[in-house]
Amino acid sequence: MREIPGAPPPNLGDLTRAQDRISFIYLERCVVHRDSNAITATDERGTIHIPAASLGALLLGPGTNVSHQAMMLLAESGSTAVWVGEQGVRYYAHGRTLTQSSRLLDAQAKLVTNQSSRLRVARDMYAMRFPEDEGLDQLTMQQLRGREGARVKRLYKAHSERTGVTWDRREYDLADFEGGSVVNQALSAANTSLYGVVHAVIVALGCSPGLGFVHTGHERSFVYDIADLYKAEITVPAAFDVAADPDLHDDIPAASRHAVRDRLRDGRLLIRCVRDIRQLLLPDEDADDDALWSSNVVSIWDGADRSVAGGQNYEADW
Template sequence: MREIPGAPPPSLGELTRAQDRLSFIYLERCVVHRESNAITATDERGTVHIPAASLGTLLLGPGSRVSHQAMVLLAESGSTAVWVGEQGVRYYAHGRGLSQSSRLLDAQAALVTNQSARLRVARSMYAMRFPQEEGIESLTMQQLRGREGARVKRIYRMHAERTGVRWERRQYNVEDFASGSVVNQALSAANTSLYGVVHAVIVALGCSPGLGFVHTGHERSFVYDIADLYKSEITIPAAFNVAADESLHDDIPAATRHAVRDSLRDGRLLVRCVKDVRTLLLPEEDVDDDAIWTSNVVNIWDGADRVVEGGQNYEVDW
């Protein structure tokens, strides 16, 4: 058989453990290629080598061009590529997920299709948003929504007082962006930016963006669920800051995206988002368990909770 050209893929033993990887690297305005078992990023300043086996997710921003061989190496190394906007804001497309196991996806599907389990996860999400409040574990969805609505109103008022921006209520028209007030335009742009980052994390983990617990019926329902955990810390203050600075009003969407981008530069949100998703879907298990990422076993469902090994012939003489 003809030998396949190029460097051989790394063996499983050569791949870095998931918790020791560089979770996310963002590149823009460069050419992404491959040299042996390293990803290279080249621009006018030179070339940087990134060990593919130590990489979780490669975020490809504006002006980036990626070669076929670079994508092959990412796939062989259990990494993924996600095409995003500047500094990770706005999500466009993604390659294969980082996880080789469907463990998180299986858990997500099982939880969202069981009413009591779904309510339990929804309560956990609300508890992450207001951890100082008690009694959340006994509230209905209607009560949770009411408490969340009151919390968000308080946050809006607080930032309006902080920045001096006039605030009435959250109002926007998806068909007419410019019809909203300055602060409402900034809030819409900021939230869209956050959705892009969260979407990139979710697909990198191998989860379904459409299987939400609080939100439902949309292809990004789970994205909206997770993004809501961080709006009070990231998008709301960024939007009010932009609205308070009249020099930024010529291009509110761009100014807001830059503000959100600057708040994400340290990368802590990405790490936190990964941990939150895993904790919500696998609350009783070690969220740093390598099996979530590296299991590459294909089984066949055998009814109930049973599975049998795949790749076998199970012919039975009748």
């Protein structure tokens, strides 16, 4: 048999555990290449080396040129590449997931296709957003929406009073962005930035962006579900701050994206987002279980909840 060219990929057991990795590194306007087992980034200031095996995700911003060798090293190291907009505020595409296991995706599909479990997850999402509310585990979806509507209305009013920005209602037209008020334009742009970040996390975990629990019928339904967990503390105050500053009104979308970016610089949202998704989909399992990321076992469905080992001939069972 002809030998496969190139260095063999490392064993999964030799790679840095997911929770011990750098969550992400953002690069822009540079050439990304490989030097041995490190990713290099070169611009007019020089070259830096990034240990690929310790990297969770490499966010590639505007002006990046990436070599084939760099992408191969990322894949071998269990890292992912995500193509994003300026300062990582928009998601465009991704290279691969950070996990070889489909446990989260299997759990997501199972939960969303059963009405009882789907309602349970929806209630858990509302509980994450409004932890001080009691009795959510007894509410219907209609009652949850009503509770959410009242809370969000009070949230907008509070930020309107804080910033002095006049607030009427959330109103926007997808076909006429500039037709909305300044604060509504800022909210739309800020939310879009948050959707990009959340989308990148969801696909990195191997989940489906389209299988939502509260939202449904759209390719990003689950993205909207998860993003809603963080709007009250990230995009809503950011949008009202932009609307309150007349010096930022020349380019409201850019100002809103930058305001969201500044709130995400410390990387804590990514860690929180990963933990929240795991808690929602696999609440009874250890959130730091490495098998969620590194399991490379392919099984064959055996009916009901059973599975058998793959890679075997089962002729005797026929």
